[in-house]
Amino acid sequence: MSRPAGSPPTVQETLQGAAAAPGVAIGPAVCLRGHGVQVLRVPIRRHDLDREVERFGAAVRTVETELEATENRIAETYGSDLASIFHAHSVILRDSSFARRIDRTIREDRVNAEWAVQSVADDLGEKFAQVKSQHLRERGEDLRDVTRYLLRALAGKKSSPGVGVDFDRNVVVVSHELTPDEVLRLGRHGAVGFAIEVGGANSHTAIVARALDVPLVTGIVDITNRVADDDPVIVDGEEGRFTLHPRPETLELYGVLQRRRRQKEEVLTTAARKLPARSRDGVGVELLANVELPEEFEDVQRFGAAGIGLYRSEFLYLEKSPELPTEEEYLAVVRGLLEALAPQPVVVRTLDLGGGKTARGHDDQEEENPVLGLRGIRLTLARTDIFRSQLRALFRAAAFGNLRIMVPMVTAVEEIRALRALCAQVCSELTTEGIDHRRDVEIGAMVEVPATVLIARQLAAEVDFLSIGTNDLIQYTLAVDRTNEQVTGLYQPLHPAILSMIQLVVEAGRRQPVPVTLCGEMAASPECVPLLLGLGLRELSMSPRNIPLAKEVVRTVDVGDAEELARRCVAASTAGEVRELLAEARASPV
Ligand code: PEP
Ligand code: MG
Numbered sequence: 001m002s003r004p005a006g007s008p009p010t011v012q013e014t015l016q017g018a019a020a021a022p023g024v025a026i027g028p029a030v031c032l033r034g035h036g037v038q039v040l041r042v043p044i045r046r047h048d049l050d051r052e053v054e055r056f057g058a059a060v061r062t063v064e065t066e067l068e069a070t071e072n073r074i075a076e077t078y079g080s081d082l083a084s085i086f087h088a089h090s091v092i093l094r095d096s097s098f099a100r101r102i103d104r105t106i107r108e109d110r111v112n113a114e115w116a117v118q119s120v121a122d123d124l125g126e127k128f129a130q131v132k133s134q135h136l137r138e139r140g141e142d143l144r145d146v147t148r149y150l151l152r153a154l155a156g157k158k159s160s161p162g163v164g165v166d167f168d169r170n171v172v173v174v175s176h177e178l179t180p181d182e183v184l185r186l187g188r189h190g191a192v193g194f195a196i197e198v199g200g201a202n203s204h205t206a207i208v209a210r211a212l213d214v215p216l217v218t219g220i221v222d223i224t225n226r227v228a229d230d231d232p233v234i235v236d237g238e239e240g241r242f243t244l245h246p247r248p249e250t251l252e253l254y255g256v257l258q259r260r261r262r263q264k265e266e267v268l269t270t271a272a273r274k275l276p277a278r279s280r281d282g283v284g285v286e287l288l289a290n291v292e293l294p295e296e297f298e299d300v301q302r303f304g305a306a307g308i309g310l311y312r313s314e315f316l317y318l319e320k321s322p323e324l325p326t327e328e329e330y331l332a333v334v335r336g337l338l339e340a341l342a343p344q345p346v347v348v349r350t351l352d353l354g355g356g357k358t359a360r361g362h363d364d365q366e367e368e369n370p371v372l373g374l375r376g377i378r379l380t381l382a383r384t385d386i387f388r389s390q391l392r393a394l395f396r397a398a399a400f401g402n403l404r405i406m407v408p409m410v411t412a413v414e415e416i417r418a419l420r421a422l423c424a425q426v427c428s429e430l431t432t433e434g435i436d437h438r439r440d441v442e443i444g445a446m447v448e449v450p451a452t453v454l455i456a457r458q459l460a461a462e463v464d465f466l467s468i469g470t471n472d473l474i475q476y477t478l479a480v481d482r483t484n485e486q487v488t489g490l491y492q493p494l495h496p497a498i499l500s501m502i503q504l505v506v507e508a509g510r511r512q513p514v515p516v517t518l519c520g521e522m523a524a525s526p527e528c529v530p531l532l533l534g535l536g537l538r539e540l541s542m543s544p545r546n547i548p549l550a551k552e553v554v555r556t557v558d559v560g561d562a563e564e565l566a567r568r569c570v571a572a573s574t575a576g577e578v579r580e581l582l583a584e585a586r587a588s589p590v
Contacts, residue, residue, distance in 0.1 A: 010231075010244075010245040011245060012243060012244070012245050012246055012247045012250060013226070013243070013244040013245060014241055014242070014243050014244075015220045015221070015223065015226075015241070015242045015243075015244070016220075016240065016241055016242075017195070017217045017218055017219035017220035017221075017240045017241070017242060017485075018200075018201050018217065018218050018219045018240045018485060018488055019201065019217060019236075019237055019238055019239060019240035020199070020200075020201040020203075020205075020206035020209065020210075020216040020217060020218045020237065020240070021194075021206055021209035021210040021213075021214060021215050021216035021237050022210070022215060022237045022238050023193075023213065023214070023215035023237045023238070023258075023261070024193075024215060024234065024235065024236055024237065024238070024254050024257055024258045024261070025172050025192040025193025025214070025215045025234070025235040025237070026172075026192075026193075026232075026233075026234050026235075026246075026251065026254060026255075026258075027170050027171050027172045027192050027193065027232075027233065028170075028171055028172070028229075028230045028231065028232060028233070029171065029172050029173075029174050029227045029228070029229060029230065029231045029232075029233045030171040030172070030173050030174065030191075030229055031174045031175070031224055031227050031228065031229055032173065032174065032175040032176075032224070039114050039115060039117075039118045039151065040112070040114070040115070041111055041112070041115045042111065042112040042114075042115065043110055043111065044106070044110050044111060044112055045110075046110065049106060049107050049110065052106050052112060052113055053103050053106050053107065053113075055113050055154065056099075056102060056103065056106065056113040056116070056117070056150075056154070058153075059113065059150050059153035059154045060093060060099060060150070060153075062153040063093060063146070063149045063150055063153050064090065064093055064094070066149070066153075067089050067090045067093065067149070068090065071087055071090065088139070088142050089142055089145055089146050089149070092139075092142055092143055092146045093146055098120070098124075101120045102116045102117055102120050103116075105119055105120055113154055114151055114154050114155075117147060117150050117151060117154070118147065118151070121143055121144070121146075121147035124140075124143055125140055125143060125144065128140030128143065155179075169189070169190030169192075170190060170192050171190070171191055171192065172191070172192060172193040172194070172195060172233050172235055173186050173191045173193070173194050173195075174194075174195050174196075174223055174224060174227045174233070175194075175195075175196050175197075175224065176196065176197045176198065176224050177196055177197065177198045177199055177205075178194060178196055178199070178205050179205060180203075180204040180205050180207070180208045180315075180318065181208075181318045181319075182205075183205050183208045183209050183212070183214075183216070184208050184212070184293070184315070184318065184319065187208070187209065187212040187214045188212070191214060192214060192215075193214060193215045193216070193233075193235035193237070194209055194214060194215070194216040194217070194235065195216070195217050195218075195220050195223055195227075195233070195235050195242045196216070196217075196218050196219075196220070196223070197218075197219070197220060197221065197222065197223055197224065198218070198219070198484075198485055199218045199219075199483055199485055200218065200481065200482050200483045200484055200485050200487075200488055200491065201218060201485075201488060201491075202471050202474075202475075202482040202483075202491060202521055203218075203482055203483040204483075205218075205483070206218065207292065207312075207521075208292060208293075208315075210543055210545075211291070211292045211293050211295070211296050211543065212293065212295060213545070215235045215236070215237030216235070216237055217235050217236065217237055217240050217241065217242050218240075218485050219240075219485035219488065220242045223242065226244065227244060231244060231245065232244075232245060232246060233245075233246070234246050234250070234251070234254050236254070238257075238261075265545070265548075268548040268549060268552065269302065269303055269304070269548045271548070271552075272303065272304045272547065272548035272551045272552065273302075273303075273304040275551065275555065277306070277550075277551045277554050277555070278554070278555065279533065279554055279555065279557045279558065279559050279562075280555065280556060280557060280558045281558045281559055281560060283533070283538070283559045284538070285533065285538055285539070285540065285554050286306045286307070286309075286517075286538065286539040286540070287304075287305060287306055287540055287541075287542070287547050287550055287551055287554070288305055288306055288307050288308060288309025288310075288345075288347075288517065288519075288539060288540065288541035288542075289303070289305035289307070289308050289309060289310075289541065289542070289543070289544040289547065290308075290309060290310040290311075290312070290519055290541050290542055290543050290544075291308055291310070291311050291312070291544065292311075292312045292315045293315055293319075294333070296543075296544060297336075297337060297340070299544035299545065300340075300341065300544050301340075301341075302544070303544040303545060303547040303548055304547055304548065304551065305344075305544055305547050306344060306345075307341055307344035307345040307346060307347075307402070308337065308341065308344075308345070308346045308347055308348075308541075309345075309347050309467070309517050309519050309539065309540075309541025309542075310347055310349055310406070310467070310519040310541050311334075311337065311346060311347065311348045311349060312349055312352065313330075313333075313334075313348050313349055313350065313351065313390075314349075314351050314352045314353050316329075316330065316333060317351060317353060318353075324386060324389075326389070327389040327390075327392050327393045327396075328393075330389070330390060330393035330394075331393040331396050331397050334346070334348055334393060334394060334397040334403070335396075335397045335400045335401075337401075338397055338398075338400045338401025338402065338403055339400050339401055341401065341402075342400070342401035342402055343401070343402050344402060345402045345403075345404055346401060346402060346403055346404070347404045347405075347406050347444070347467070347517075347541075348394060348403060348404070348405055348406065349406045349407070349408055349446070350377070350380055350387070350390060350391075350394075350405060350406070350407055350408065351376075351379070351380050351386065351387065351390060352375070352376050352408035352409065353375065353376075353379055371475070371481070375408075375409055376407075376408035376409025376410075376446075377407050377408060377409050377410055377415045377419065378409065378415075381415065381418055381419070381422075384422065387422070388422070388426060391422060391423060391426045392426050392429070392430060392437075394441070395423070395426060395427055395430060395437040395438060395439065395441065396430065396435060396436065396437045398437065398438035398441045399436055399437060399438045403438075403441055404441065404442040404443075404444060404464070404465065405423075405441055405442070405443050405444070406443075406444045406445070406446060406465075406467055407419055407443070407444070407445050407446065408446045408448065408469070409446065409448055409449070409472070410445040410446060410447070410448075410449075410452055410459065411449050411451050411452055412451075412455075413455065413458055413459060413462055416443070416445060416459065416462045416463060417462070419443070420443065420462075423441075423443070427439045442464035442465060443463055443464055444463050444464055444465035444466060444467055444514075445459055445462075445463045445466055445467070446466075446467050446468075446469045446519075447459075447466055447467065447468045447469065447473065447505050448468075448469035448471075448472035448473050448476065449472070449473070449476050450473070450476055450477050450501065453473070453501045453504050453505055454504075456504060456505045456507075456508035456509070457508040457511065457512075459508075460508045460509055460511070460512035460514050461512060463514060464514060465509075465514050465515045465516070465517065466505060466508070466509050466514060466515075466516045466517070467516070467517040467518070467519050467541070468501075468502060468505050468516065468517070468518045468519070468520065469519060469520050470493060470498065470502075470518060470519075470520025470521070470522040470523075471520040471521055471522075472520075473498065473501060473520065474491055474492070474493055474495070474498055474520070474522075475491070477495075477497055477498060477501060478490060478491065478492065478495060478497070478498070492575040493520075493521075493522040493525070493528065494528070494531075494569075494575040494578040494579055494582075495574075495575045495578075496569070496570060496571075496572055496573065496574070496575070496578065499531070499535065499566070499569055499570045499578065500570055502518065502532070502535050502537070503535050503536070503566075503570055506535055506536040506537060507536075510536065515538075515539060516536075516537065516539070517537075517539040517540070517541055518532060518537050518539070518540055518541070519540075519541035519542075521542070521543075523540040523541060523542045523550070524542035524543055524546035524550065526549055526550065526552075526553045527579075527582050527586070528582075529550055529553040529554060529557070530553065530557045530562045530565060530582070530585060531562070531565060531566055531569055531578075531582060533554070533557055533559055533562045534559070534561075534562030534563045534564070534565050534566030534567075534569075535566045535570075536563075536566075561585075565581065565582075565585050568581055569581050569582070
C-alpha cells in the first residue's frame, strides 16, 4: 500500500497503546497485509514443496469442517436462508480450480501457502470487482471471507515456515498481531521496531522482542488500517506510543531520547559489573539472567548476572521448527553455555511448548484452550520421544559445568516423580552406551499455577529447588490472559493474592529447606524488588538488561525494613494500596 501522488499533506498523529518492549525505533513502516493474519512471502525449498501443498490441503480441510459446523448451527437457529451464506463459502472452497491455482502457485513460484492464497485471491478479487453483475460481485465478498478463513487456519498451523522475508532492513513492522517466532524471524531479519493491535505486554511475543532488544508497542487500535508501507513512524516502547508522520522536531526529540537511554544504560552497566548485589544491611542477593536466544548469551556476563536462572530452551525448538534440534545440537548449545559460565549456575528449563508457544510440526493437535491444555511438563511427558533426546543431551552436558534442570507448568507431584523415573532411565541408557554424563543434576519445579502454590510444601520435598514463574502465576490466579491487551489493566503483579502466593512458596522452601527463585517479569521491576526481598526471596532472575538497575535498587534496600513493608503489602486490600505503600517507601527508602 503506498500513498498516491498528489494526496493531501500528512500530519503527525500519535496513537497510544501499551509499552511491551523498551526502546525507541524510528523508520519506515512495513504493514503486514491480510485480515488480521499477516501474509509474508517466504521462499520454499524445492524438497519442501510437497509439505507446503499438504499444509494448504490441511487448512482447506480444517475450514471445510468449520464451515459445515457453522452452516448446521446457523440453519438450526436462524433457518436455511442465513445458512446459505456459509454454504456459498463451502462452494468456493470446494471449487477445485481455486484450490488447483493455489497449489500451482505454491509449486511454480516456490512460495508459502499463505502468500499463494493471498495472491490468487487478490487476482480473482480484482476480476470480480470489475464485473457488472451484483451477484458476481457478492461472490467476490465470499471469496474474501474464504481467504480470511484459510489464512487463519494456516496461522493456526503456524505460518512463516522459513526466513527470507521480503523487506528492507531497519523497518518498523506494523501488524494486527505477531507470534513469538514471527517476532524472532522479523527481528533477526532487520526489523527495528514492532507495533501491533493485539497482544499483552507479558506475552512471549513481548518477551522475545525484549530479548532481541527491539521496541514493541501493543494495543494500538486499528493501526493496520491507518499506516501505509513506507510511512515514517516512531515506536516508543517506553511510553507505549506510536507516532505516524512525525514532525521534524519530534524526530529530533526522539533522537535525543535514544542517545540518552543508551548513555544511561552504559553508565549503569559499568557500575553494576563492579559492585556486589548486596543490600544496605549486607544481605546477599543472586541476580540471575533469563535468556531465550543465542543473541543474549553474551549479555549474561556483560550485565553482571550471577548465572542463568532461566534458559527458555523451547526457543531452540521454535527456531528450528519444523525440524527438531538433534541431541547433538541441543548438547552443543547447553554445553557452550555451561562452559562459558562455569562455575556459575545455568538453569535450563525443559521444553515449555504449548500454550502461547507452538512450533510448526509439534502442534498437530489443535486445542480449544491451549493455555489450559497440553503444555509444559504435560506435553513433554506425553511426547517422551522428543523429551528423551532433550534429557540425554542435558545429562551429557552436565559434565561441563553447573547445570540445573527446571520443569515448567508442574501441577502435581506425580509429574515430578514421572520425570525423575525418566531421568533415571535416560541415565541408565547413557551408562549402557558408555556415553559420558553426570547423574547428580539438581531438578527443580516451576510454580506457575495456584494449585502448585498450595502443594508447594509437598513439592518442595521432591525437588532440589523451586522457581516462581509469576508471568503464568498471575495469569492463572487472576484469570487474566497474559496475551490479551484488553485485560492488561487486570494483569496485576501487585494484587495481594499474588503476594500471598509468593509468600506461601517462600515459606514452603524455607521449611524443607530448598532454595526459591522468582523468574517472572516481576523480578525485573525496580518497584517490586524491595517487596520481593521483604517477602524473603534471595534469588531473582530477569532479562540480563534489567540486572544493572535491579542491582542498584538491591543496594539501597534494608532487608529488615523491606520485611515490614512486605507485611503491610500482603495485608493490603488492593493492588492500588500496595502501589501506594511502595511509592511511600520509595519516597523514604526502606
Ligand atoms: C513465567 O511464567 O513466569 C515464566 C518465567 O515462564 P514463561 O514466561 O516462559 O511462561
Ligand atoms: Mg511460564
